[in-house]
Amino acid sequence: MKPFGSIHALLMATEILHTVFSTDLPLSNPRRGKVRDMYSLPPDADGPRVLMVATDRVSAFDVVMPTPIPGKGCLLTAISAGWFDWLRTQRIIEDHVLSLNVPSIPGTPVSDLAALEGRIMCCRAVKIIPIECVARGYLAGSGWSEYKRDQTVCGIPLPAGLRQGDRLPKPIFTPATKAESGHDENISFKQACQAIGEPLASRLRDVTLRLYASANAHAAKKGVILADTKFEFGFALDADGNPTDRLLLADEVLTPDSSRYWPADTWNPGQEQVSYDKQFLREYLLQLEKSGQWDRTPPGPELPAEVVEGTLARYREAAQRLFSTEAL
Numbered sequence: 001m002k003p004f005g006s007i008h009a010l011l012m013a014t015e016i017l018h019t020v021f022s023t024d025l026p027l028s029n030p031r032r033g034k035v036r037d038m039y040s041l042p043p044d045a046d047g048p049r050v051l052m053v054a055t056d057r058v059s060a061f062d063v064v065m066p067t068p069i070p071g072k073g074c075l076l077t078a079i080s081a082g083w084f085d086w087l088r089t090q091r092i093i094e095d096h097v098l099s100l101n102v103p104s105i106p107g108t109p110v111s112d113l114a115a116l117e118g119r120i121m122c123c124r125a126v127k128i129i130p131i132e133c134v135a136r137g138y139l140a141g142s143g144w145s146e147y148k149r150d151q152t153v154c155g156i157p158l159p160a161g162l163r164q165g166d167r168l169p170k171p172i173f174t175p176a177t178k179a180e181s182g183h184d185e186n187i188s189f190k191q192a193c194q195a196i197g198e199p200l201a202s203r204l205r206d207v208t209l210r211l212y213a214s215a216n217a218h219a220a221k222k223g224v225i226l227a228d229t230k231f232e233f234g235f236a237l238d239a240d241g242n243p244t245d246r247l248l249l250a251d252e253v254l255t256p257d258s259s260r261y262w263p264a265d266t267w268n269p270g271q272e273q274v275s276y277d278k279q280f281l282r283e284y285l286l287q288l289e290k291s292g293q294w295d296r297t298p299p300g301p302e303l304p305a306e307v308v309e310g311t312l313a314r315y316r317e318a319a320q321r322l323f324s325t326e327a328l
């Protein structure tokens with residue numbers, strides 16, 4: 001399949017022309033995730049399709065903030081598309097992406113379609129497998145919390161003496177439930193087998209670890225550590241909307257929303273790492289929590305301009321380091 005074209009051109013499209021907080025397109029079956037709006041598109045010869053629109057919404061602690069991060073959806077789309085493109089060359093698994101071109105949507109003004117440029121993906125519709133497939137190569141986040149308590153991560157025993165941010169002896173698969181609402185919960189591999197069957201769980205574990213190893217090696221060449229990441233998989237639907245046995249890599253891949261990225265040159269185990277992900281926003285929110293101004297329940301607080309700009313700068317730097325040599 002042909003690549004999606006110049007990632008640089010896509011990144012240039014992030015020169016912020018439009019801020020999109022939410023969409024209301026005249027397409028069937030609208031669904032709103034925390035960050036992305038989804039719609040059904042008319043099927044093609046191979047089956048049902050979906051339109052995914054990456055908005056400028058940002059979520060932290062599973063709560064969507066009321067303040068958009070202008071252009072974030074374009075950066076996310078560029079990073080995800082860049083990785084899908086690259087992963088195809090690795091031939092590990094087929095993915096769900098069909099096109100990045102804005103489809104014609106009858107009844108939608110040209111100005112509304114222009115706002116979608118650079119932030120949409122037309123994808124094969126899948127039945128998502130209800131397990132978040134996480135690979136971790138380093139000790140951070142919930143993995144670090146569990147390790148401090150039990151010397152395990154998702155029940156996997158690890159050597160003593162590891163520090164926060166340390167590289168693990170080898171990358172591990174740490175699945176989580178895909179909660180319909182509320183927080184995703186880490187589960188053991190055995191629990192994943194109970195949920196979706198051992199053969200599929202083993203297959204997802206192997207594919208996840210191969211994807212992680214490839215991506216981490218590629219990121220390393222750009223001076224970036226991929227500390228951990230989450231993939232979602234699904235079975236393509238047939239014309240009647242029933243799942244087939246065609247397993248696809250779905251959702252977004254390897255974005256700062258689904259991954260922990262650290263600049264390699266500042267990596268320093270034994271503390272919280274400098275990162276390109278939402279840690280900057282989380283730290284601001286933790287301060288609010290400490291001073292009793294927010295308690296992690298919706299609605300989220302309005303974000304000040306410096307937090308919006310700081311967050312965007314980190315996403316932009318991740319995109320630039322991973323996929324572009326020129327300043328954005």
Ligand SMILES: Nc1ncnc2c1ncn2[C@@H]1O[C@H](COP(=O)(O)OP(=O)(O)OP(=O)(O)O)[C@@H](O)[C@H]1O
Pocket residue numbers: 032033034035036037038050096123124125126127128178232234250251252
């Ligand atoms: N090809 C696809 N077909 C159908 N659904 C998909 C496909 N790819 C991704 N999805 C689903 O679309 C949604 C994307 O929206 P978003 O990531 O904003 O949701 P979210 O709030 O993070 O929810 P979730 O926790 O379920 O990921 C996710 O629920 C994801 O599982």
Ligand SMILES: [Mg+2]
Pocket residue numbers: 033
């Ligand atoms: Mg999601």
